[in-house]
Amino acid sequence: MSVVTVQLGQCGNQVAHQLFDTVCSDAQDGQRKTYCTASTERFFRRSSQGDLVARAVLIDMEPKVINHCMNEAAHSGRWSYGDTSHFSQKQGSGNNWANGYCVHGPRHKEVVEELVRREVERCDRLAGLMAMMSVAGGTGSGVGTFVTQGLRDIYPKSFILNHLTWPYETGEVIVQNYNSMLTLAHLYQLSDAILVHENDTVHRICSQLLNIKHISFSDINKLIAHQLGSVLQPALTADSHGGYSRNPLGELVCALACHPEYKLLSVCTIPQMPSASIAYSTFSWPALLKHLRQMLISNSKMEEGIDWQARPPAASERSRSLTGANTSLANLLILRGKDVYSAETGGFEDPGLYTPWLSSGEALNLWKSPVPFNKYEKSATVVSNSRALLRPLDHMVRKAWNMFASRAYIHQYVKFGISEEDFLDSFTSLEQVISSYSQLC
Amino acid sequence: MQRSKASVSVEVKQVIGALCRLLAASGLDSVPAPETFRRAKFSGGPEVAGQFWKLLATILQRTGIVFSEDSSQLKGDLEHRKLVAAGLWQTGYRADWMCGREAGEDEEGKSLSSRDLLLALGWLLAKGTLEKLLTQRVQQLDKTLLTSLPVNTQVSHELQLDLTSLRRLQWLVGYLRHQRRILLSMIEERAQLLHAVLSAGLPSAVSSSSDYSSKALQDDCVCMRHLCDLLETYLNWKQVEKVFWTWMDSVVDCHLTEPVVKTSVHTPHVCHHQELDDMLSRLPTAQKGPRRCREDNEDRRGERLQDGMDTSSLLCRPSQAYRVRLQVERPVSDHISTAKRLHDSTKAPDTFPASQAAQLLLKTEALLLERRDRQRQANRMQLQEMIGELEGLVLIPP
Numbered sequence: 001m002s003v004v005t006v007q008l009g010q011c012g013n014q015v016a017h018q019l020f021d022t023v024c025s026d027a028q029d030g031q032r033k034t035y036c037t038a039s040t041e042r043f044f045r046r047s048s049q050g051d052l053v054a055r056a057v058l059i060d061m062e063p064k065v066i067n068h069c070m071n072e073a074a075h076s077g078r079w080s081y082g083d084t085s086h087f088s089q090k091q092g093s094g095n096n097w098a099n100g101y102c103v104h105g106p107r108h109k110e111v112v113e114e115l116v117r118r119e120v121e122r123c124d125r126l127a128g129l130m131a132m133m134s135v136a137g138g139t140g141s142g143v144g145t146f147v148t149q150g151l152r153d154i155y156p157k158s159f160i161l162n163h164l165t166w167p168y169e170t171g172e173v174i175v176q177n178y179n180s181m182l183t184l185a186h187l188y189q190l191s192d193a194i195l196v197h198e199n200d201t202v203h204r205i206c207s208q209l210l211n212i213k214h215i216s217f218s219d220i221n222k223l224i225a226h227q228l229g230s231v232l233q234p235a236l237t238a239d240s241h242g243g244y245s246r247n248p249l250g251e252l253v254c255a256l257a258c259h260p261e262y263k264l265l266s267v268c269t270i271p272q273m274p275s276a277s278i279a280y281s282t283f284s285w286p287a288l289l290k291h292l293r294q295m296l297i298s299n300s301k302m303e304e305g306i307d308w309q310a311r312p313p314a315a316s317e318r319s320r321s322l323t324g325a326n327t328s329l330a331n332l333l334i335l336r337g338k339d340v341y342s343a344e345t346g347g348f349e350d351p352g353l354y355t356p357w358l359s360s361g362e363a364l365n366l367w368k369s370p371v372p373f374n375k376y377e378k379s380a381t382v383v384s385n386s387r388a389l390l391r392p393l394d395h396m397v398r399k400a401w402n403m404f405a406s407r408a409y410i411h412q413y414v415k416f417g418i419s420e421e422d423f424l425d426s427f428t429s430l431e432q433v434i435s436s437y438s439q440l441c
Numbered sequence: 442m443q444r445s446k447a448s449v450s451v452e453v454k455q456v457i458g459a460l461c462r463l464l465a466a467s468g469l470d471s472v473p474a475p476e477t478f479r480r481a482k483f484s485g486g487p488e489v490a491g492q493f494w495k496l497l498a499t500i501l502q503r504t505g506i507v508f509s510e511d512s513s514q515l516k517g518d519l520e521h522r523k524l525v526a527a528g529l530w531q532t533g534y535r536a537d538w539m540c541g542r543e544a545g546e547d548e549e550g551k552s553l554s555s556r557d558l559l560l561a562l563g564w565l566l567a568k569g570t571l572e573k574l575l576t577q578r579v580q581q582l583d584k585t586l587l588t589s590l591p592v593n594t595q596v597s598h599e600l601q602l603d604l605t606s607l608r609r610l611q612w613l614v615g616y617l618r619h620q621r622r623i624l625l626s627m628i629e630e631r632a633q634l635l636h637a638v639l640s641a642g643l644p645s646a647v648s649s650s651s652d653y654s655s656k657a658l659q660d661d662c663v664c665m666r667h668l669c670d671l672l673e674t675y676l677n678w679k680q681v682e683k684v685f686w687t688w689m690d691s692v693v694d695c696h697l698t699e700p701v702v703k704t705s706v707h708t709p710h711v712c713h714h715q716e717l718d719d720m721l722s723r724l725p726t727a728q729k730g731p732r733r734c735r736e737d738n739e740d741r742r743g744e745r746l747q748d749g750m751d752t753s754s755l756l757c758r759p760s761q762a763y764r765v766r767l768q769v770e771r772p773v774s775d776h777i778s779t780a781k782r783l784h785d786s787t788k789a790p791d792t793f794p795a796s797q798a799a800q801l802l803l804k805t806e807a808l809l810l811e812r813r814d815r816q817r818q819a820n821r822m823q824l825q826e827m828i829g830e831l832e833g834l835v836l837i838p839p
Binding site: 124125247250257258 | 608
């Protein structure tokens with residue numbers, strides 16, 4: 001079962017490239033043949049020469065990033081992109097969602113869909129499609145949304161996961177909130193699940209946990225790739241009957257996003273530290289899980305500065321607002337590394353963590369793999385469908401609304417065919433999402 | 442005229458042929474020939490009736506309307522017929538012969554013609570029996586079709602329809618949807634692998650297991666071919682169905698015009714014909730030709746003729762006057778009250794006996810015939826006058 005990745009725009013291409021690199025080096029690192037085979041089958045195919053070729057399609061409206069990615073991959077010596085699996089143009093989308101969605105997307109629809117179809121046909125069995133993009137710019141967000149829409153039409157039965165990179169709150173693109181809002185509102189109807197990484201959070205982790213002084217996009221992408229890899233690499237699941245799961249996207253979606261109003265997924269991983277320190281650290285499952293649980297409850301994405309006061313309400317308490325705890329709809333806990341079967345995960349089964357309408361048995365899923373991931377002897381990741389993204393989403397929509405109220409830059413969108421009516425529709429659907437997550441308690 | 446009539450009858454025969462093929466393809470084994478249908482229209486002999494008895498019985502059994510333990514060998518004709526009558530009764534069909542038979546079984550041969558049975562068949566077809574048979578057959582042929590199981594759709598009253606249960610329900614439905622997609626993709630993969638194995642295994646020595654599966658495949662193939670044939674037959678039938686109903690309409694006409702005297706005897710037994718009447722009025726456009734020749738005695742037409750108005754529009758639908766005898770007391774008297782207004786009858790509408798009604802109708806008929814003759818005469822005169830005016834015109838007889 002294989003996943004076909006569609007890399008869209010500058011950010012999407014860079015993050016996906018990093019993900020393939022991480023996954024490939026992780027799979028080839030140890031001596032675990034089954035794990036390596038499963039991982040390879042999932043993300044790579046073999047070229048006629050027997051080399052690993054990423055199951056990916058690269059799409060951008062500018063050639064620079066794609067060329068860079070292809071060269072880097074080819075020079076890594078471990079894997080490469082398919083020679084003809086990319087599509088680029090000479091002129092970008094100018095950070096305008098409408099330009100990407102209404103102009104570039106439709107114009108290149110056939111070419112892009114043909115590229116994806118070819119890649120899909122090379123899979124023995126398609127586990128799903130993963131579209132990776134940012135929401136701030138024009139190509140990733142606009143073209144990405146349009147492409148996702150086309151994929152949904154062509155592959156109605158396949159699972160489509162969108163990985164989104166949310167911009168810095170004080171980003172460099174003035175209309176980023178418009179672009180984000182339009183992207184999210186559209187994807188919410190198309191995608192099966194939307195996995196989100198916020199640049200701000202990732203940046204903080206890089207600076208505080210990894211002690212990086214001058215944080216580059218490459219550092220950020222590496223961290224995102226690490227977290228994504230820890231989710232997507234092979235694991236033993238409840239449905240996989242002792243072998244590595246063959247349907248990562250399907251099981252991920254089944255575990256976390258069955259309700260059409262709740263599709264936003266966030267990730268936190270522990271431990272995260274400078275690679276130099278890993279060798280000198282010891283980890284214990286109880287400590288890791290205790291921290292991870294508190295990160296989940298207090299809604300902090302790193303183990304530093306966790307609010308230890310936050311606690312889930314006891315069965316007798318009905319009001320959550322006093323305890324300040326995050327409520328999850330569903331969580332997927334993924335443990336990788338040594339002695340994984342001895343790890344005690346009871347703390348995540350606390351009904352207080354979840355909504356009253358799902359039992360903790362239904363809301364919590366557990367994946368395990370005895371293979372250490374990306375050099376960490378033990379690591380734990382939780383993918384959570386919770387209120388964690390409510391605040392940033394609310395911020396984004398509020399800022400976009402304030403701009404929209406003064407009709408700022410609207411004409412830039414209208415001229416490509418996105419009317420004020422379309423804006424209002426998108427606002428409405430995101431307000432619905434916000435309201436749904438607000439009621440999650 | 443003669444030729445077009447002939448071509449129409451050829452067409453009708455073809456259409457009935459299409460119906461027969463469809464019935465046979467639906468799995469019925471005793472389908473009469475198209476010619477038998479034609480003979481039935483004119484109340485063909487007992488062997489025609491026998492074939493229709495058999496057909497009706499099979500249809501009723503196949504569609505589960507009647508149930509008989511030994512369908513192949515019924516104890517006797519009588520038994521057989523009782524079963525058919527009961528089945529037709531259950532489908533909502535009512536006819537004189539169904540009620541009248543109990544009174545005198547010897548009389549049955551006289552009172553019941555194969556046309557009655559043909560009409561009953563028409564009723565069953567119009568009720569959608571054909572589609573039912575078709576569905577059954579398709580399910581037999583295509584085993585991959587999922588038939589909807591009878592599900593208890595009753596929602597428990599104790600179910601709390603609050604937001605919490607609703608959201609839980611939505612979540613579970615979503616979960617099932619995702620599971621379905623996973624299963625579908627697994628089936629797809631399995632099919633692909635099977636295909637690969639089979640296509641790789643075919644050239645080599647055939648093992649017993651692949652022999653078995655190839656036999657299964659062949660069976661499947663035969664089933665699929667039957668299925669295609671069946672659906673094609675249905676399609677052919679659907680395209681010409683209208684012609685059949687027009688023809689059926691002419692059968693109804695034949696039926697309605699013929700036995701006037703017998704009807705008055707049977708009227709008390711006849712209960713509800715409303716449904717049949719509705720059915721008839723819904724049937725596709727009637728044939729005009731045959732009806733024109735038998736509707737001369739209709740009173741309304743008489744009225745119109747007197748007014749010198751065109752009556753063709755009236756002739757398109759079966760008139761009230763002809764359905765009167767099929768109805769219960771009240772509609773009969775209703776009609777008569779209409780007649781009373783028309784012909785100055787002095788009888789009270791509620792106590793109007795059937796014999797007097799018949800008398801009145803006969804009188805009306807005589808009157809109308811007289812009017813018709815008069816009109817005919819007038820027309821002829823008019824025509825001659827017109828011809829007289831046209832100088833140098835020569836008429837050559839055909």
